[in-house]
Amino acid sequence: MTQQSVEPRTTADDAGEGTRVPAGRSWLDRYFHISHRGSTVAREVRGGVTTFMAMAYILLLNPLILSGKDVAGATLGQQALITATAFAAALTTLLMGFVGKVPLALAAGLSVSGVLASQVAPEMTWPQAMGMCVMYGVVIMLLVVTGLREMIMNAIPLALKHAITMGIGLFIALIGFYKSGFVHQGEATPVTLGPAGELAGWPVLLFAGTLLLIFMLQARNIxxxxxxxxxGGTVVAAVLNAAGVVDPKQWAAGAPELHGSAVSMPDFSLFGDVEFGGWGEVGAMTVGMIVFTLVLAGFFDAMATIIGVGTEAKLADDKGRMPGLSKALFVDGAGGAIGGVSGGSGQTVFIESATGVGEGARTGLASVVTGLFFAACLFFTPLTAIVPQEVASAALVVIGAMMLMNARHVDWADRATAIPVFLTVVLMPFTYTITTGVAAGVISYVAIKTAQGKWREIGAFMWVLTAVFLVYFALNPIESWLGVH
Structure with a gap:
């Protein structure tokens, strides 16, 4: 009896991918299309672990950014914030793996957290701020479902998209320098080096050393x-503290010590602590601008990141189309609502997903592995909490530097591009609000294009944005004119 060769067959789970795949595959292979995308289970696991290692820093940085007080003087507990950050990252990344089936991991967006800490919390309570996260997540999901998300992306000039990313990067870097104690509010000047024009104390020097170490490792492509x-910075901090070299009072958020066991049950006290309404003192216009700013903060990087990582994984074609794109965009939007309900800020796709792709990840199985690692971190929050604020702040500066690399895409010789980009980038950290930078960039872009006689190139959406931002800048005079207080 002659042996018959088995012909490849197309299975139902590959519908829409236009491929013929071998028979006899496991359910795991069939569900995630592992063989079809030229990968193996081992590669997916390795890629998922690599992605987690590359973005695990978010468990430290997000609680650091959200450590401030709200309008009522209340703060969010560090243990609860770590739990919320890990839980939201785990849930959204698992959803991306099982639903989107692409190697993309999500966690708290530093740009979104920056808006919550600098613009939202000073105006309202933390539960109301998390309600804003839910609202912006719902808005993004609606934009995806209606197809408007891509239309809006195409309407905003590419240079302004890069400028928004760069401005947020500079803003995040400023937060890192300030949280570390490297930069202080000055007396004779707005800001100064250290508390009195010079660096003081081992913790600040440890920040500087950690920052240089990370930059050196990146330069070596480690x-x-x-x-x-x-x-590394945490180990040095623990040694210095144990040796009594550092006065415990010098640490901004407490000495790097482990109190009790390294394992504990998660603290879900922030979960579901969300409020909608009670914004009478803030005003409808301010609420609208906050939601709009959160949408901007979580909007622009996500699609570019998804397509960029998808292209690196050889999943996207030359037009940016890739399997599961609409589902991936929807999960990314849902991350805003999930993060708000969890109390850990809006979630977004991380560019660090590319590190897992570099290790061979091609499917959603890698995201499932990353999500499971985040879930495991729920039980190790005491271990995470020993990282000094000064050490974690160094990573914020590094992330800011990475976001500023978008400057290479800007045509600085074109005034219609350079001036709006400049205003967008510098006004975010100088005014400590992301909205102001975006508004100045949009208005100046429209004004300069109009002055050049190129008003037809602007587009209807940019004109609408300009009108909204003009009202935003003139809100106080308008309210005074109308007698509104």
Missing amino acids: PGAILIGIV
């Missing part, structure tokens, strides 16, 4: 440079 730098 995978997981940020995480390695944070671990």
Whole structure:
């Protein structure tokens, strides 16, 4: 009896991918299309672990950014924030793996957290701020479902998209320098080096050393440079503290010590602590601008990141189309609502997903692995909490530097591009609000294009944005004119 060869067959789970795949595959292979995308289970697991290692720093940085007081003087507990950050990252990343089936991991967006800490919390309570996260997540999901998300992306000039990313990066870097104690509010000047024009104390020097270490590791293309730098800085901090070299009072958020066991049950006290309404003192216009700013903060990087990582994984074609794109965009939007309900800020796709792709990840199985690692971190919050604020702040500066690299895409010789980009980038940190930078960039772009006689190139959406931002800048005079207080 002659042996018959088995012909490849197309299975139902590959519908829409236009491929013929071999028979006899496991359910795991069939569900995630592992063989079809030229990968193996081992590669997916390795890629998922690598992605987690590259972005685990978010468990430290997000609680650091959200550590401030709200309008009522209340703060969010560190243990609860770590739990919320890990839980939201785990849930959204698992959803991306099982639903989107692409190697993309999500966690708290530093740009979104920056808006919550600098613009939202000073105006309202933390539960109301998390309600804003839910609202912006719902808005993004509606934009995806209606197809408007891509239309809006295409309407905003590419240079302004890069400028928004760069401005947020500079803003995040400023937060890092300030949280570390490297930069202080001055007396004779707005800001100064250290508390009196000079660096003081071992913790600040440790920040500087950690920052240099991470930059050196990145220059050597060492995978997981940020995480390695944070671990190294924490070890040095613990040694210095144990040796009595550092006065415990010098540490901004407490000495790097482990109190009790490294394992504990998660603290879900922030879960579901969300409020909608009670914004009478803030005003409808301010609420609208906050939601709009959160949408901007979580909007622009996500699609570019998804397409960029998808292209690196050879999943996207030359037009940016890739399997599961609409589902991936929807999960990314849902991350805003999930993060708000969890109390850990809006979630968005992380560019660090590319590190897992570099290790061979091609499917959603890698995201499932990353999500499971985040879930495991729920039980190790005491271990995460020993990282000094000064060490974690170094990573914020590094992330800011990475976001500023978008400057290479800007045509600085074109005034219609350079001036709006400049205003967008510098006004975010100088005014400590992301909205002001975006508004100045949009208005100046429209004004300069109009002055050049190129008003037809602007587009209807940009004109609408300009009108909205003009009202935003003139809100106080308008309210005074109308007698509204």
